[in-house]
Amino acid sequence: MIRRVLAAFGLIVCTCSHFTHAACDSLAGSQVRIVVPNSTGSSYDSYIRMLQPALSVILRADIFVDNMPGGGGIVAARFLSSATPDGRTIGVMNGAGMLTARVTGRKNVPSLVTDFEILGKVSPMQHVWAVASESRFYSVDDLRHATARGPLVLGVRNIASTSFASLAIGAHLLGLQHVIISGYASNRETRLAAMRGELDVVSMDVSSGSRLLANGSMRPLLQISEHDFKGSPYLAGVDTLADHVDFSNQSNNPSVSSARVLTTLLQANKLFVAPAGLPPSIGDCLQNAISSALNDEATAATLHARFAGSEFIDGTTTRKELQTIVDSLPVVESIVSTAAKRLR
């Protein structure tokens, strides 16, 4: 009996994998382009290049990385949204940056929900506010005291970035008087500016800033999340947003709602996407391939050494999350657009 049940399950598994492989067969031997919205050597680029060998083996395809930096990822997004949905062009997106760009009123920003097939995302992402090691600020209270004397100086690459959302909404929630300096060439330039003493606080994701946290050049000050992040040794004992905003408050308190939107928005990063209209069988094949590549022992080890999160969340779940974020964005729209207007 047990044998028969096992055989039946085996048959189901074989049949399923056959169908998946049949879809994947259409990609075997072909070239698959992965569009990265940043320049070579960036955090996203490194991530994909580390994933590339395993993905290539699993798909039996020649994978090449195509860097399309510019416009906070919008250039790559536009290219991807208009590509042929045949599975040969996929990409990785900074969803939070794109959503921020839409909220600030930027035109021609593709919609994550309607213009793309979401293949999944890598989770969790952890954003932190950080200060230079020599900074006089050790806590959020220090920041509050300082604003009594004058505004804090915060810095971002441009207003269509995740850091802009993190700093503008975060400062609003914490009641910090602030000025945002925009126009740095990259996120790492903002970190250097903080180390030079030009900026008081910058926002960064833990993975891309891990070197500076590890070598003590920068200190984390606030985790932009409800809960403590366990995936990084540098964040032990660092305040979370929940230490300053009452997340347990279930009423329609605008601060709590904004805090919730911010923390979920920042999770919309490292999205794997394909152009809308991708046949479901190819979408499934790509999702499985990305998931398997992330779980490949050697790949997982190299990714773990460099990046905080490597759990793969499937496309359906990610799409639902994105829809929730998009629906709730009006809550923070006025905060972000006011901050953007001040910059313009």
Added chain:
Amino acid sequence: MEAEVIVAAMDGLRVVFSWPYIIYPIVGTLLAMVFALLPGLSGAALMAIAIPLTAHWDPTAAMLLFGAFLGGATFMGSATAILFNIPGRPSNAASLIDGYPLAQAGHARTALGCSAAASALGSTFGILILLLAIPVMRSFLLAFGPLELLLLVIWGLTTIAALSQGALLKGLIAATFGLLISFVGLDPKNAEARFTLGLEFLETGIGVVPAFLGLYALAELFSLMQQGKQSVSRDRQVLGGSVRKGIGAVFRQPGLFLRSATIGTVIGMIPGIGGTVASFVAYGHAAQSSKDNEDFGSGDIRGLMAPEAANDAKDGGALVPTLAFGIPGGTGTAMLLAALTLHGLEPGREILDTKLTFAFILIWSLFLSNWLTSLFGLFVVSPMSRLTTIRTDYLVPGLLVVATMGAYAYRGELADVVLAYVFAVIGYWMKVADWPRIPMMIAIVLGPLFERNLLLVLQLNEVGRIELWNRPIALLILLLLVAALSYPLIGKFKRWRGMLR
């Protein structure tokens, strides 16, 4: 600490020259040389390909290979610039301004010899500075902010006057046009598209590679076709000049060499600037600081030596922020950083304290590859310089294909090819109408940096975060800027006083 540094340096050197490790920098250098010969490709592209392939290698072997990739490309990129007006990389573009006229005059060997020597010695200078800078890396790097960069860019822009080839007004108009071109794309502050004519393609800005390929390489090929010249070299039968003379040119100008290499090293240390700016600023400085600068742009060996020295010296400088903070100085070092991390080598305190030998393996590999490139290059100088004597009816079609492919390979966009040909028409017209193209090229390179840093300085000044008097490096650059601007005026004043007497 000093003893530890010396021990680590010696250990690193021993590893580089031990068997079988010596194979890696040699193979890496040869691969980088081949990549550098192909316009549009670069050492960074080679690294991008190599990262996944070397993911499971022994870290020492990988470091040796990547060090060689970083250093092995520069001279060969200059060789194509000198011989055919087609720079292998954007950072080699400044070398064509005087290199190509030298080749045209039949002095290709001299030009290539000078380029090889300036490259090797420039890189050695940069690495020496890197070694000396290890203990003070952090404070040096942090001394460069938007104000210092803005002043450095303004210094670069002032050289336009010296590079206008006697037609200052035309030079200024060309530079203004170049600046306007450099502003096409997204506003650095609010990421809004401007001057793009509604074309999405222009939102990423006008690429330096298609612009240079058009302005110089393609325009020159049009000119060759129109002139009906038999070959690039004016006299097909007599290939003059000598490698020795080219090498000697570097030693005859030690002051200019050292100043150019210093410019390259310092600019290399500043993240996000890169070799193109370094070589153009050094070129401008060479023209500005030379009393007899009328031959610049038409085959002055100093105009070749200065950008070559700066371009190679920058590699050592670029390793300073990479090793000290894990902040790459340019695309090449960004790729190197990815490779380092992949092999469990965290830049910053870890690599400089506990894994210092690895840092030296990388540094020595870079050093070795820079010398190997120049030595290999010198062996092929004579056969390469003979290419300039090939009949133009054979050469021009081939080079048109190479230049077009170079424009396409830049971003894989057909629009870049169109752009290159638009610039080719502009460049050809400028050549025929005797308008200087160098000011326009310098403005295209420096324009984005000028705008970005000016915006930052204005914003930071508003919140009181920038004070000129508290920034010694800014004051020093300002002083140099004033000196550079007043130098020709003093000369004129002296001549005027002499005439009065």
